[in-house]
Amino acid sequence: MATSSLAPPEVPMELHAGNRDRLLTALRAHLSATASPPRGIALLQGGEEQTRHCTDHLELFRQESYFAYLFGVREPGFYGAIDIASGQSILFAPRLPPDYAVWMGEIKPLPYFKDRYKVDLVFYVDEIVQVLQDRFSQHGKPVLFLLYGKSTDSGNYSKPASFEGIEKFDTDLGTLHPILTECRVIKSEMELGLIQYANDVSSEAHIEVMRQAKPGMKEYQLESIFLHHSYRYGACRHCSYTCICATGENSSILHYGHTAAPNDRTLNDGDMALMDMGAEYNFYGSDITCSYPINGKFNSNQATVYNAVLKAHNAVISHMQPGVKWVDMHKLAEQTILESLKNEKIIHGDIADMMTRRLGAVFMPHGLGHLLGIDTHDPGGYPEGLREAKGARTELLADHKRT
Amino acid sequence: MATSSLAPPEVPMELHAGNRDRLLTALRAHLSATASPPRGIALLQGGEEQTRHCTDHLELFRQESYFAYLFGVREPGFYGAIDIASGQSILFAPRLPPDYAVWMGEIKPLPYFKDRYKVDLVFYVDEIVQVLQDRFSQHGKPVLFLLYGKSTDSGNYSKPASFEGIEKFDTDLGTLHPILTECRVIKSEMELGLIQYANDVSSEAHIEVMRQAKPGMKEYQLESIFLHHSYRYGACRHCSYTCICATGENSSILHYGHTAAPNDRTLNDGDMALMDMGAEYNFYGSDITCSYPINGKFNSNQATVYNAVLKAHNAVISHMQPGVKWVDMHKLAEQTILESLKNEKIIHGDIADMMTRRLGAVFMPHGLGHLLGIDTHDPGGYPEGLREAKGARTELLADHKRT
Numbered sequence: 001m002a003t004s005s006l007a008p009p010e011v012p013m014e015l016h017a018g019n020r021d022r023l024l025t026a027l028r029a030h031l032s033a034t035a036s037p038p039r040g041i042a043l044l045q046g047g048e049e050q051t052r053h054c055t056d057h058l059e060l061f062r063q064e065s066y067f068a069y070l071f072g073v074r075e076p077g078f079y080g081a082i083d084i085a086s087g088q089s090i091l092f093a094p095r096l097p098p099d100y101a102v103w104m105g106e107i108k109p110l111p112y113f114k115d116r117y118k119v120d121l122v123f124y125v126d127e128i129v130q131v132l133q134d135r136f137s138q139h140g141k142p143v144l145f146l147l148y149g150k151s152t153d154s155g156n157y158s159k160p161a162s163f164e165g166i167e168k169f170d171t172d173l174g175t176l177h178p179i180l181t182e183c184r185v186i187k188s189e190m191e192l193g194l195i196q197y198a199n200d201v202s203s204e205a206h207i208e209v210m211r212q213a214k215p216g217m218k219e220y221q222l223e224s225i226f227l228h229h230s231y232r233y234g235a236c237r238h239c240s241y242t243c244i245c246a247t248g249e250n251s252s253i254l255h256y257g258h259t260a261a262p263n264d265r266t267l268n269d270g271d272m273a274l275m276d277m278g279a280e281y282n283f284y285g286s287d288i289t290c291s292y293p294i295n296g297k298f299n300s301n302q303a304t305v306y307n308a309v310l311k312a313h314n315a316v317i318s319h320m321q322p323g324v325k326w327v328d329m330h331k332l333a334e335q336t337i338l339e340s341l342k343n344e345k346i347i348h349g350d351i352a353d354m355m356t357r358r359l360g361a362v363f364m365p366h367g368l369g370h371l372l373g374i375d376t377h378d379p380g381g382y383p384e385g386l387r388e389a390k391g392a393r394t395e396l397l398a399d400h401k402r403t
Numbered sequence: 404m405a406t407s408s409l410a411p412p413e414v415p416m417e418l419h420a421g422n423r424d425r426l427l428t429a430l431r432a433h434l435s436a437t438a439s440p441p442r443g444i445a446l447l448q449g450g451e452e453q454t455r456h457c458t459d460h461l462e463l464f465r466q467e468s469y470f471a472y473l474f475g476v477r478e479p480g481f482y483g484a485i486d487i488a489s490g491q492s493i494l495f496a497p498r499l500p501p502d503y504a505v506w507m508g509e510i511k512p513l514p515y516f517k518d519r520y521k522v523d524l525v526f527y528v529d530e531i532v533q534v535l536q537d538r539f540s541q542h543g544k545p546v547l548f549l550l551y552g553k554s555t556d557s558g559n560y561s562k563p564a565s566f567e568g569i570e571k572f573d574t575d576l577g578t579l580h581p582i583l584t585e586c587r588v589i590k591s592e593m594e595l596g597l598i599q600y601a602n603d604v605s606s607e608a609h610i611e612v613m614r615q616a617k618p619g620m621k622e623y624q625l626e627s628i629f630l631h632h633s634y635r636y637g638a639c640r641h642c643s644y645t646c647i648c649a650t651g652e653n654s655s656i657l658h659y660g661h662t663a664a665p666n667d668r669t670l671n672d673g674d675m676a677l678m679d680m681g682a683e684y685n686f687y688g689s690d691i692t693c694s695y696p697i698n699g700k701f702n703s704n705q706a707t708v709y710n711a712v713l714k715a716h717n718a719v720i721s722h723m724q725p726g727v728k729w730v731d732m733h734k735l736a737e738q739t740i741l742e743s744l745k746n747e748k749i750i751h752g753d754i755a756d757m758m759t760r761r762l763g764a765v766f767m768p769h770g771l772g773h774l775l776g777i778d779t780h781d782p783g784g785y786p787e788g789l790r791e792a793k794g795a796r797t798e799l800l801a802d803h804k805r806t
Contacts, residue, residue: 053467056557061662064456075663105664154459228631259464260478261508
């Protein structure tokens with residue numbers, strides 16, 4: 001029987017108010033630096049529930065990440081606004097039909113959302129034009145700063161808010177995205193607390209998987225144990241990403257576990273397992289991979305590879321500190337792995353030469369790591385003026401996704 | 404410790420070949436009856452993997468249901484075709500880039516899909532125009548019958564297949580959808596076998612939830628137990644729908660459990676639970692609801708309501724047989740419930756009068772049931788010529804979704 005020391009924490013909604021303050025500070029600084037009028041409204045549209053193809057099957061909704069960052073709203077169909085001059089925050093809730101109460105649940109009154117999400121004002125979505133015109137037009141039509149920009153991980157563009165009557169406002173598509181994205185890079189203490197908790201849940205769940213794994217089981221049974229431990233004891237309904245429960249040769253497939261490679265192999269005695277799984281709590285995620293022999297005992301080849309990775313991991317951790325370049329840490333990891341493989345006579349030759357030829361990428365085709373937050377690959381980290389760092393990082397990761 | 408007698412069955416891919424045969428028979432009969440040329444190609448496009456909003460977070464893919472019905476393909480990015488004259492079935496697989504093997508898994512050769520999915524021919528998606536022109540143009544440009552029609556449950560339209568070069572063919576948007584939809588209504592023995600298995604899994608998982616439920620737990624912990632039992636022991640990675648784990652007053656909300664009402668109440672001594680959960684196996688689903696007191700003992704009010712529903716349930720089952728009208732069974736259920744409530748002096752008056760005024764809809768706002776298959780609300784069942792039945796059913800369900 002599984003046991004757990006987890007205690008799902010109350011979610012501090014002040015966290016999202018803190019995120020809004022961070023955005024306000026950054027936006028005001030930007031407007032000041034560009035000698036622009038110190039006003040306007042940052043307006044975001046939350047996600048909508050989606051049906052699966054043409055059916056009425058509703059996918060379990062998870063809020064769009066930028067909207068979650070600023071407002072923490074779990075429900076679909078919202079808009080959110082922040083008035084740059086006053087700092088006021090406004091939520092616009094969907095007006096639900098009366099039979100929603102029979103089918104979907106209690107129709108919450110507006111003050112419920114004001115209290116829950118710690119915003120200054122709440123209206124209905126169908127009031128958005130009137131509210132913005134009546135309350136925020138003392139300096140003429142307010143400029144709406146909309147979220148539009150490219151995700152450097154997916155290549156997809158965020159969809160700017162749209163609503164009936166938006167043509168009555170001036171809109172700005174270029175300002176908000178880069179500024180908000182950089183806000184997300186440095187986490188507050190409250191954000192770190194949630195990320196820590198999600199990682200605590202995942203650690204415990206990984207250990208439970210490790211305890212139960214044995215030859216003859218299926219990979220998906222390990223996934224199920226992880227999901228169950230995270231949800232039952234950790235209150236994590238979502239994972240940060242689809243569980244990667246790879247054993248045997250599957251362990252070499254970085255993003256194994258999806259529908260076309262669905263964790264369906266039978267575990268053998270002598271297999272290594274590579275378990276890459278992370279739970280999510282109140283939007284904040286985790287990302288933990290661990291490798292171990294299914295039968296509980298490393299053979300010598302397994303130990304060699306494991307120790308090479310461990311040595312690289314420890315080398316990077318001991319060198320990490322403010323001011324150190326990411327790219328140098330990536331190279332340190334590659335070099336440490338190559339040295340270990342050379343010591344074990346798995347590869348031969350001059351390490352400096354191997355580094356020049358990027359041989360390390362054969363053994364570590366992915367990046368050293370990535371930012372973690374509301375997205376597993378949290379955005380940002382390429383501030384203007386640091387093109388050199390971005391270029392170097394991009395080169396290292398050329399033709400690769402981040403893992 | 405949970406135990407299980409479940410043994411996930413091999414999936415018979417002949418099932419989908421059987422579904423294709425059913426479609427062929429129906430299409431040929433239709434073309435014959437309308438004196439149309441007995442040829443053309445039914446062409447469907449499978450689903451694509453979706454990222455979450457602008458991020459690179461990939462949602463776990465589940466195949467589009469019509470495509471799953473005909474081809475059983477679990478992977479995204481496919482097209483499938485059936486040549487009406489010859490009966491040949493053709494799959495078109497996406498051509499994957501070489502680094503797919505590093506990131507996503509082994510690139511399966513075309514014969515793998517031919518063998519796995521029991522089709523006659525397999526090509527790449529980028530060969531679709533050439534294949535259709537070279538092999539199926541002996542009578543001139545083949546007509547492509549594309550899937551386009553409205554889901555009566557969601558009001559959404561299915562998206563017809565599209566690909567570069569489709570303008571080189573004649574296309575027909577009206578024929579395939581109603582015919583294929585009606586094919587899905589009557590299930591084959593193999594389909595029934597999978598539906599039975601999914602229901603067996605769900606039954607066992609419901610019983611496990613019932614065993615473990617007790618005051619002080621959270622509703623989501625019951626959901627987690629169900630999901631875990633279905634996946635770990637039943638190999639069911641998907642559910643037919645989001646789990647509804649409703650206790651106390653939540654039990655009166657028909658589709659509780661979604662993100663805005665997320666199974667987060669604490670169970671109290673004295674609560675009734677309404678658990679509406681169903682696992683899915685190889686696309687085929689289940690849908691089981693059971694109600695019981697969390698502390699294991701009905702109080703007299705709970706027993707009254709439970710028995711009223713049970714009596715209606717048993718009345719319908721004992722009257723069901725070929726030729727009986729659905730609407731009459733719905734009315735029988737309503738009348739039986741009203742009679743029970745009158746006997747218990749919860750309502751007063753003339754039952755016939757209550758029936759005329761549709762008082763039953765207050766206590767049973769949903770339909771009596773629905774078709775079940777690859778979708779939880781499986782489509783079809785409104786064959787042409789039965790408008791009367793449809794009208795009556797629609798009236799009964801006026802302003803309501805099916806549950």
